[in-house]
Structure formats: structure tokens, C-alpha cells
Amino acid sequence: xITGKMNPFxxxxxLILPGIALVRAQNASHAAELVNEARKARKSGxxxxxxxxxxxxxxxxxxxxxxxxxxxxxxxAAALDGLGETLTALQVMEDSLExxxxxxxxxxxxxxxxxxxxxxxxxSKGLKGAFEAAKEVRIVRRGGGAASVKxxxxxxxxxxxxxxxxxxxxxxxxxHMSEPAHKGYKFxxxxxxxxxxxxxxxxxxxxxxxxxxxxxxxxxGIPMDRLRAQGKGKRQPLRPGNSDxxxxxxxxxxxxxxxx
Numbered sequence: 001x002i003t004g005k006m007n008p009f010x011x012x013x014x015l016i017l018p019g020i021a022l023v024r025a026q027n028a029s030h031a032a033e034l035v036n037e038a039r040k041a042r043k044s045g046x047x048x049x050x051x052x053x054x055x056x057x058x059x060x061x062x063x064x065x066x067x068x069x070x071x072x073x074x075x076x077a078a079a080l081d082g083l084g085e086t087l088t089a090l091q092v093m094e095d096s097l098e099x100x101x102x103x104x105x106x107x108x109x110x111x112x113x114x115x116x117x118x119x120x121x122x123x124s125k126g127l128k129g130a131f132e133a134a135k136e137v138r139i140v141r142r143g144g145g146a147a148s149v150k151x152x153x154x155x156x157x158x159x160x161x162x163x164x165x166x167x168x169x170x171x172x173x174x175x176h177m178s179e180p181a182h183k184g185y186k187f188x189x190x191x192x193x194x195x196x197x198x199x200x201x202x203x204x205x206x207x208x209x210x211x212x213x214x215x216x217x218x219x220x221g222i223p224m225d226r227l228r229a230q231g232k233g234k235r236q237p238l239r240p241g242n243s244d245x246x247x248x249x250x251x252x253x254x255x256x257x258x259x260x
Contacts, residue, residue: 028068031060035072042079050079070100074108086115087172113238114245153213155251157194160208162216170213173255174220185257186226189214192254194247195234207231213253226260 034057042050054076061069073096081089093109096102153162153169162170177187191210193202210229218224239246 024062027060027062028065031057031065031068031072034060035068035075038075038079042075042082045082047079047082050082051076054079066099070096070102070105073099074102074105077108077112081112081115086112087169110239113249153209153253154248155209155253157247157251158205159251160205160212162212167216170216171220173213173253174217174222177217177222177255178220182257184260186228186260187217187222188256188258189217189227189229190254190256191229191231192236192238192250192252193234194250195237195240195242196247197234199233202233203231205231206233209251209253213255 034053038050038053038057041047041053054072058069058072061072073092077089077092077096080086080092090109090112093105093112096105097109153166153173155161155166156163176182189210191206191208191213193206193209207229208231210231214227214229217227234250237246237250238252239249
């Protein structure tokens with residue numbers, strides 16, 4: 001029990017807090033309604049309207065609304081894929097799953113990965129959308145742990161040089177690294193292989209891939225003192241399966257952020 005005289009600010013605070021909770025609940029309810037409208041618009045083929053509604057819905061949420069934000073990002077990914085921006089959609093789905101693990105969302109992300117693996121030209125579409133998605137990632141990601149730039153570069157079997165499609169992926173990656181919000185970070189360029197072959201082959205191969213992308217970033221203007229390369233071999237696959245699509249996705253380079 002609270003005793004003694006309370007100052008007017010404390011007393012006013014006790015009255016306002018329930019009101020804030022009510023407003024948040026109302027906003028979340030309205031956001032959920034907008035997501036439903038966005039889903040209907042997407043299914044009818046109006047992807048632009050769907051994205052507009054989802055943007056409005058996201059603006060009504062708070063960092064505590066993980067489940068709702070994950071649902072919004074799921075719908076956003078589906079709309080982006082409908083517009084042919086499959087690479088951006090895949091990046092958005094990763095963020096959806098970071099907020100809330102969901103088997104349906106996980107399966108959809110695998111479908112997007114398979115789609116990109118079977119048609120690498122899709123990776124070059126929607127570059128502007130990819131940059132915009134990267135900016136939104138910072139709104140939904142949580143603090144703590146290693147943060148990563150939401151893009152990657154894929155390689156051919158046993159390859160460590162950039163093919164034409166991979167060059168476009170690297171351009172997206174460097175674009176993310178160059179954003180003003182990343183000025184306070186160093187970049188660990190991490191290479192990976194698929195799950196076939198021995199560590200004796202895969203470890204140096206993954207490092208060569210990382211060095212290739214590091215050199216690309218250096219030549220694009222990222223200072224060398226903010227870059228270092230690392231090879232993880234086959235120890236951290238994105239996809240644990242053994243299909244060609246799984247292997248294609250796993251042969252990649254990612255970038256991890258380190259606070260300066």
C-alpha cells in the first residue's frame with residue numbers, strides 16, 4: 001500500500017499509464033486489421049497497395065509486438081516476391097523469423113531460397129528495394145548478439161571468384177556496408193561452403209571467398225582498417241539439407257558487424 005502525499009506528477013503518471021496501454025492495444029488491433037486488408041490486396045494482385053497498408057500497420061506497432069511485426073514482415077515478403085523482388089523478400093523473411101519462429105514462415109523462406117537458387121537472375125532485381133529493406137531491418141532487430149548485414153554473395157561449386165550474378169549481390173552488400181548507420185562498425189567478411197567435401201578443402205575455400213568479397217568492398221571504398229576476412233568452412237550452413245538448392249544457398253559470404 002502506498003502511503004504519504006504523492007506529488008502531482010506521480011499522481012498524473014498513475015492516471016496516464018493505463019491510457020497508454022489502451023492506446024497501444026488499440027493500435028495493435030488496428031494494425032492487425034490492416035494486415036488482413038494487405039493480405040487480401042496481395043491475393044488480388046495489388047502488391048503496391050498491400051505494401052502501403054503494411055507500412056502503415058508497422059508504424060502502429062512497438063518493439064514489444066514481436067508476433068505482429070513478424071506477421072507484417074511475412075506479408076511484406078510475399079508482396080515483394082509478387083513484384084519480382086525475391087532477393088529482398090528473402091531478406092525480409094529472415095527478419096520475420098528473427099522476431100518469431102514459425103514453421104509456415106520457415107517453409108516459405110526455403111521456397112524463396114529455392115526460387116533464387118534455380119534462377120540467379122532474380123538476385124539482380126529490385127536493387128532499390130533491397131537497400132530500402134536493409135534500412136527497415138534496423139527498426140525490427142533486437143540488441144545483443146552479433147548483428148549481420150542483411151545480404152550475401154553466392155558462389156559456384158568450388159569457386160571463389162565473383163560471377164556476374166554474384167557481382168550484383170556484392171554491390172548490394174557493399175551498399176549496405178556503406179550506409180551512414182554503419183559508420184560505427186567494423187566488418188567481418190565471413191565465407192562459407194556447402195556441406196560436401198572435407199574441412200581440409202572447405203576451410204581454405206571459405207576463406208578465399210571471404211577475401212574475394214573483402215577485396216571487392218575495399219575497392220568500392222570501404223577502408224581496409226574496417227575489414228577482416230574469416231572462413232567458416234561447412235560448419236554454419238543456412239540449409240542443412242543435401243539438395244542442389246541447399247548447397248547453392250550455403251555457398252555464400254556474409255558480413256558480421258563489430259562495434260568499433
